[in-house]
Amino acid sequence: LAKTTQPISMDSYEGQEVNITCSHNNIATNDYITWYQQFPSQGPRFIIQGYKTKVTNEVASLFIPADRKSSTLSLPRVSLSDTAVYYCLVGAGQAGTALIFGKGTTLSVSS
Amino acid sequence: DTEVTQTPKHLVMGMTNKKSLKCEQHMGHRAMYWYKQKAKKPPELMFVYSYEKLSINESVPSRFSPECPNSSLLNLHLHALQPEDSALYLCASSQDPGQARQSYTFGSGTRLTVV
Numbered sequence: 001l002a003k004t005t006q007p008i009s010m011d012s013y014e015g016q017e018v019n020i021t022c023s024h025n026n027i028a029t030n031d032y033i034t035w036y037q038q039f040p041s042q043g044p045r046f047i048i049q050g051y052k053t054k055v056t057n058e059v060a061s062l063f064i065p066a067d068r069k070s071s072t073l074s075l076p077r078v079s080l081s082d083t084a085v086y087y088c089l090v091g092a093g094q095a096g097t098a099l100i101f102g103k104g105t106t107l108s109v110s111s
Numbered sequence: 112d113t114e115v116t117q118t119p120k121h122l123v124m125g126m127t128n129k130k131s132l133k134c135e136q137h138m139g140h141r142a143m144y145w146y147k148q149k150a151k152k153p154p155e156l157m158f159v160y161s162y163e164k165l166s167i168n169e170s171v172p173s174r175f176s177p178e179c180p181n182s183s184l185l186n187l188h189l190h191a192l193q194p195e196d197s198a199l200y201l202c203a204s205s206q207d208p209g210q211a212r213q214s215y216t217f218g219s220g221t222r223l224t225v226v
Contacts, residue, residue, distance in 0.1 A: 030211040041199060041222065043115075044215075049212070051212070097167075098142075099215060101156075
């Protein structure tokens with residue numbers, strides 16, 4: 001499975017746009033990229049998933065360049081409630097595999 | 112129903128006790144997972160069930176025993192645990208093991224304390 005590298009932590013203020021970049025140099029051809037959000041003492045929650053180019057939903061956008069070796073999660077106009085750990089995961093689409101979490105990025109939003 | 116339900120939410124057990132964690136989903140998902148998460152660490156994969164058969168065991172000690180009675184239910188039987196096994200135990204499910212495009216749905220976890 002492709003290993004992912006993310007910044008350990010990021011700080012932001014309410015109302016700002018936050019971009020978290022994830023590196024996944026060994027991504028396989030059929031791997032999708034998925035981002036999860038986790039609050040303390042809760043299970044991770046699916047945010048967004050993509051394969052290439054740009055994906056947008058009601059909470060975030062995901063930008064994936066043509067070589068797919070990295071991806072960027074964009075959170076528009078963050079609020080205090082977006083303070084959480086964000087995980088970038090790749091792969092686990094083959095039988096006998098499962099998602100392996102990296103260290104994630106702890107996002108702290110201040111007022 | 113789009114949820115994974117875990118019970119109990121909290122569990123305190125002695126090192127000689129036997130207890131079980133339960134996980135249930137009614138989304139028709141055919142893969143189910145157990146993860147263990149220590150404080151300020153990412154979730155660590157323990158077991159994977161694919162079509163009700165154990166497909167991955169990440170070298171978990173035998174004091175943890177998983178069971179998948181049917182496609183909707185996943186149990187984790189605990190026996191003779193150690194204090195270092197105290198953690199948040201997360202259950203997850205996904206649509207179709209081996210499908211490239213799938214997402215995991217996680218439960219809220221069971222906070223286990225071994226005394």
